[in-house]
Amino acid sequence: MLRRHWAMILGLTTLFLATGTAFATAGGATGSDVAHEWNLLEELFNPKKTWLLIWFILISGVVVYYIRVASSGKDLKVREIAGLSAVDEAVGRATEMGRPVLFINGILDINDIQTLAGITVLSRVARTAAEYGADLEVPTCRALVMTTARETVQEAYLAAGRPDAYNEDRIYYLTDEQFGYVAGVTGTMVRDKPAACIYMGAFYAESLILAETGNHIGAIQVAGTAMPSQLPFFVAACDYTLIGEEFFAASAYLSGDPKQMGSLKGQDMGKLIGAFGIILGVLMATLSVLFGGGIFETVLVYLSEYMFGDDGFLMTIILMAGGGG
Amino acid sequence: MKRTVPLLIAMFAGIMLLASTFIPLTETWGETVTIWFDILAVGAFVLGGGNLLKIHLEKISSKRSGWAFSVVTLLAFVITLWVGLVQWGVNPPKLYPTHSWAGNYIEEGSGLFWIYDNVVYPLTATMFAMLAFYVASAAFRAFRAKNIEATLLLFTAFIVLLGRTYAGVFLTDWVPGFMAMITGMTPEHFNTMQLDELTGWIMNAPNKAGNRAITIGIALGVVSYSLKILMGVDRSYLGQD
Amino acid sequence: MYEFLKNLDRRWIFLLMLLAVSFPILGRWSFPEKISPMVHDVFAAIEELPEGSKVLISFDYDPGSQGELQPMASAFTRHCAEKKFKMYFLCLWPLGEPMIEKSTNLLKKEYPDLKYGEDFMSFGFKAGGEGVIKVIVTNMRELIPTDQFGTGLDNIPMTKGIQNIQQMDLIINVSAGDPGTKQWVQFASTPYDLLTVSGCTGVQAPLLYPYIPKQLRGLLGAIKGAAEYEQAIDEHYPKIAAMPEAQEAKQRMGAQLVAHILMVILIIVGNIVYFVGRKRGDAR
Numbered sequence: 001m002l003r004r005h006w007a008m009i010l011g012l013t014t015l016f017l018a019t020g021t022a023f024a025t026a027g028g029a030t031g032s033d034v035a036h037e038w039n040l041l042e043e044l045f046n047p048k049k050t051w052l053l054i055w056f057i058l059i060s061g062v063v064v065y066y067i068r069v070a071s072s073g074k075d076l077k078v079r080e081i082a083g084l085s086a087v088d089e090a091v092g093r094a095t096e097m098g099r100p101v102l103f104i105n106g107i108l109d110i111n112d113i114q115t116l117a118g119i120t121v122l123s124r125v126a127r128t129a130a131e132y133g134a135d136l137e138v139p140t141c142r143a144l145v146m147t148t149a150r151e152t153v154q155e156a157y158l159a160a161g162r163p164d165a166y167n168e169d170r171i172y173y174l175t176d177e178q179f180g181y182v183a184g185v186t187g188t189m190v191r192d193k194p195a196a197c198i199y200m201g202a203f204y205a206e207s208l209i210l211a212e213t214g215n216h217i218g219a220i221q222v223a224g225t226a227m228p229s230q231l232p233f234f235v236a237a238c239d240y241t242l243i244g245e246e247f248f249a250a251s252a253y254l255s256g257d258p259k260q261m262g263s264l265k266g267q268d269m270g271k272l273i274g275a276f277g278i279i280l281g282v283l284m285a286t287l288s289v290l291f292g293g294g295i296f297e298t299v300l301v302y303l304s305e306y307m308f309g310d311d312g313f314l315m316t317i318i319l320m321a322g323g324g325g
Numbered sequence: 326m327k328r329t330v331p332l333l334i335a336m337f338a339g340i341m342l343l344a345s346t347f348i349p350l351t352e353t354w355g356e357t358v359t360i361w362f363d364i365l366a367v368g369a370f371v372l373g374g375g376n377l378l379k380i381h382l383e384k385i386s387s388k389r390s391g392w393a394f395s396v397v398t399l400l401a402f403v404i405t406l407w408v409g410l411v412q413w414g415v416n417p418p419k420l421y422p423t424h425s426w427a428g429n430y431i432e433e434g435s436g437l438f439w440i441y442d443n444v445v446y447p448l449t450a451t452m453f454a455m456l457a458f459y460v461a462s463a464a465f466r467a468f469r470a471k472n473i474e475a476t477l478l479l480f481t482a483f484i485v486l487l488g489r490t491y492a493g494v495f496l497t498d499w500v501p502g503f504m505a506m507i508t509g510m511t512p513e514h515f516n517t518m519q520l521d522e523l524t525g526w527i528m529n530a531p532n533k534a535g536n537r538a539i540t541i542g543i544a545l546g547v548v549s550y551s552l553k554i555l556m557g558v559d560r561s562y563l564g565q566d
Numbered sequence: 567m568y569e570f571l572k573n574l575d576r577r578w579i580f581l582l583m584l585l586a587v588s589f590p591i592l593g594r595w596s597f598p599e600k601i602s603p604m605v606h607d608v609f610a611a612i613e614e615l616p617e618g619s620k621v622l623i624s625f626d627y628d629p630g631s632q633g634e635l636q637p638m639a640s641a642f643t644r645h646c647a648e649k650k651f652k653m654y655f656l657c658l659w660p661l662g663e664p665m666i667e668k669s670t671n672l673l674k675k676e677y678p679d680l681k682y683g684e685d686f687m688s689f690g691f692k693a694g695g696e697g698v699i700k701v702i703v704t705n706m707r708e709l710i711p712t713d714q715f716g717t718g719l720d721n722i723p724m725t726k727g728i729q730n731i732q733q734m735d736l737i738i739n740v741s742a743g744d745p746g747t748k749q750w751v752q753f754a755s756t757p758y759d760l761l762t763v764s765g766c767t768g769v770q771a772p773l774l775y776p777y778i779p780k781q782l783r784g785l786l787g788a789i790k791g792a793a794e795y796e797q798a799i800d801e802h803y804p805k806i807a808a809m810p811e812a813q814e815a816k817q818r819m820g821a822q823l824v825a826h827i828l829m830v831i832l833i834i835v836g837n838i839v840y841f842v843g844r845k846r847g848d849a850r
Contacts, residue, residue: 045349053347063549067558103372105583108744110562111362113547120561126441142368148562172380173373176659177445179452179630192498205456205630210409212459215466216576226543228536229773236467244539248546259558274541310757311531318749349608354706359697367693382671418715428715429690431663433671441664446629450660453630457825461583465832469840475837479833486830491597525602533775540776541737 011089033128043047050313051306058273061268070262077262083222083240086251087121090196090220091128099195100135101125101262104185104210105317106201108223114226118200119145119152120251121224125198126156130165138171139188141181146173182206186213198239200247203230211237224250277308332557339555377402401444408436481527488524496520579832586828587821595820596813605794607784608763609645612736613802617650618767619735620728624750625669628661629741631767636668637815638765638792639740642798643669644812646738647677648803652688654734658698658745663691665740669788676809683713683722690714696749697794703785721771737762751781755810765791793819810821 041047070076094101102309105118122138136153150171157166174184186209189197197214199207200223205229205312209222214221215237223234224242233242242250245267252260271305281303290298305311338358345355406411413436415428431437470476487493496564499517501512508514516522553559589595601609613619627635644654653673655666666688671748672681680686682765689710692698701709706729712718719725731737741747747764751774755762761783766774768788778785786795792815800807 044348046347046349049347049399059548063552076483109366113550117348123561131620143362143369146376152561153446169380173376182452201425204432205453208456208463212463228539236463245542251561260553263549263553267545270545271542334636356701359700363694363697385694420717428716433667445661448634449628449630454633458580461829462830463577463580464829465836468833468836470837483830484825491821492823492827493601521600528772528775532772536772537776
């Protein structure tokens with residue numbers, strides 16, 4: 001399996017080069033003219049994206065490395081995420097009270113990564129609900145999300161050994177319209193009074209309307225989103241909130257799968273790289289001001305315009321030196 | 326097979342989008358993949374509409390609690406669909422006067438525009454406006470000075486709330502002049518002591534830094550999660566852990 | 567009193583908020599505005615462009631946020647009309663097309679000399695969210711072959727030579743969410759170095775600050791930003807300053823002022839209740 005991952009990264013790199021070559025050949029490139037060759041090279045790879053590619057390979061490489069390390073049996077520790085531990089508690093409470101669990105998967109479509117991360121949590125919620133015999137209700141804002149959620153919940157009920165308890169009508173589509181959806185969901189909340197409301201996905205202005213309604217009906221509420229602007233509202237109105245990256249860590253945390261745990265460690269290393277870049281940048285900017293530019297200014301420009309910008313690796317410098325461009 | 330094909334499609338689409346970022350020749354591939362999704366999403370409207378009809382018709386026929394709401398929903402759905410499909414009240418475009426169906430479905434005067442103007446607009450505006458009430462009630466209940474961090478947050482909220490209105494100018498406009506008078510320095514040195522200027526600083530410095538930190542964390546989370554999907558490590562979206 | 571406040575029914579708060587916003591709106595209270603550097607940057611980015619510049623105006627919002635965003639959308643439109651720019655309207659939200667119509671109607675009413683197709687035009691609504699931006703930034707014709715009314719782009723004088731939005735001198739985005747300013751910055755202004763300014767809802771503004779000033783020249787945050795922008799326009803264009811309908815945002819700031827003061831009072835009262843409760847040993 002892991003070899004497949006490395007093979008995939010290798011394949012990806014080869015693909016970049018191979019496709020470029022194939023297209024160039026199809027375009028009748030002969031390579032006799034130097035300028036033409038340069039244009040061809042530019043068509044094969046955008047030199048402005050060199051550093052982006054380096055960061056991509058570096059961070060992906062680190063993630064894949066730690067997935068491999070975790071798979072080899074090394075124990076990786078993950079701090080407790082209270083919000084995720086609370087999910088089971090919320091479903092348990094709903095079961096005791098004989099009231100439903102409401103799961104909201106955000107308002108964006110299935111192509112949004114937050115919706116997918118929410119589906120992962122839904123999988124766990126559905127399994128727990130199936131085990132406890134709780135009633136799970138999932139109104140969706142997009143038809144494709146409804147289809148995916150149905151697949152996920154059905155599998156979860158099957159895995160819990162309760163395929164008979166699965167009712168696809170409890171996972172239904174309301175409307176694509178943001179506030180129409182909110183009106184529908186809050187109406188359901190007020191009428192059915194779910195004991196637990198779980199919000200996992202991408203949310204906008206509706207976050208507070210949903211969470212305040214949930215608070216008003218006395219439901220235990222857990223939210224998770226990577227929308228920084230909505231986090232304050234969820235924090236104010238919910239019992240537990242998964243903030244940004246915690247939300248993406250949910251699948252690894254909930255599954256306990258070592259391969260997924262490894263990806264979390266890789267993510268942390270990515271953060272370290274980012275932090276190092278920021279510290280270096282701040283240091284260079286400060287020294288540049290203190291000592292009037294010089295080498296510090298050059299490093300700072302290289303950091304901001306090249307390494308974290310879109311001026312390429314050294315291509316632009318070479319071109320400038322050669323008078324090309 | 327049921328799992329492998331979707332996985333391969335996900336990988337293929339992901340790789341295409343990645344390639345289009347780095348290889349100019351493949352730039353259009355990324356666009357193509359994006360358009361594929363749009364086509365699928367359009368098909369999903371039919372799926373969603375069918376599901377809406379099924380669920381609400383069942384609810385009405387079994388007279389489950391709240392079935393009257395389902396009647397309203399279905400009526401609204403059918404009327405809007407009909408008005409939109411038959412292009413009720415839509416004038417043909419000036420360039421093609423014989424092609425009545427080529428008119429703009431939501432132009433002023435059309436049936437759909439009437440629904441939009443008299444139903445959709447007031448309803449959605451009302452829902453959005455309700456936020457003001459919910460924000461006030463949440464602030465009253467949850468904004469407590471429980472510890473030092475919460476207290477700092479509280480005072481920051483006061484500054485921003487006042488600084489984003491004329492109250493900020495009214496209450497603190499005199500401060501720079503007064504401070505200049507007692508210190509002998511120029512008033513510009515004390516500009517940030519005005520609530521409106523302080524609000525600008527809060528938004529530009531601490532807020533920007535905090536948002537950047539959260540955004541970097543989220544971006545790395547997205548990269549890691551996307552990789553897991555591309556590699557097939559996380560298959561929960563296919564209904565499998 | 568303590569017991570009443572501790573278990574305060576939230577409907578009392580709703581009532582107070584209703585009263586707090588009603589009086590200023592009905593009494594048309596308005597206060598002077600001081601232009602902040604951020605709003606000045608937005609104004610300057612538009613003001614400094616020469617006459618005849620091509621400006622793409624994307625209205626990515628719907629009726630829900632119209633109350634917060636329409637004044638700035640109208641102000642942007644008036645400013646561009648005064649500068650005699652070529653205006654290309656677009657929207658990425660399904661219910662956003664009538665927002666364009668509000669602006670085109672404004673132009674027809676207040677600037678009758680401007681002609682559709684020569685001075686302004688509308689691409690209408692385009693489905694596909696951020697995907698639309700990704701496509702039109704390199705190849706507009708692939709996704710937008712006609713204008714809002716079905717006329718081919720080659721038959722409209724001001725779109726004849728337009729192949730992609732890199733040909734625009736400025737992008738103005740009025741945004742209520744996704745797709746919105748973040749997507750325009752990520753997929754258009756950053757990779758292709760396009761001059762972009764934006765206006766957004768209050769809740770979005772903190773999220774967009776990190777993009778300023780390099781990727782986003784300036785930002786109008788909610789009604790406050792719009793009111794300051796109206797003030798900046800008023801100071802440069804006396805004709806607009808004399809129009810009451812061009813002062814929409816400034817008038818709404820009255821309601822905002824009272825609502826914010828009420829919020830401050832509510833937070834203070836909430837904390838008094840909390841501390842009294844803690845002293846009595848029954849804090850939640």
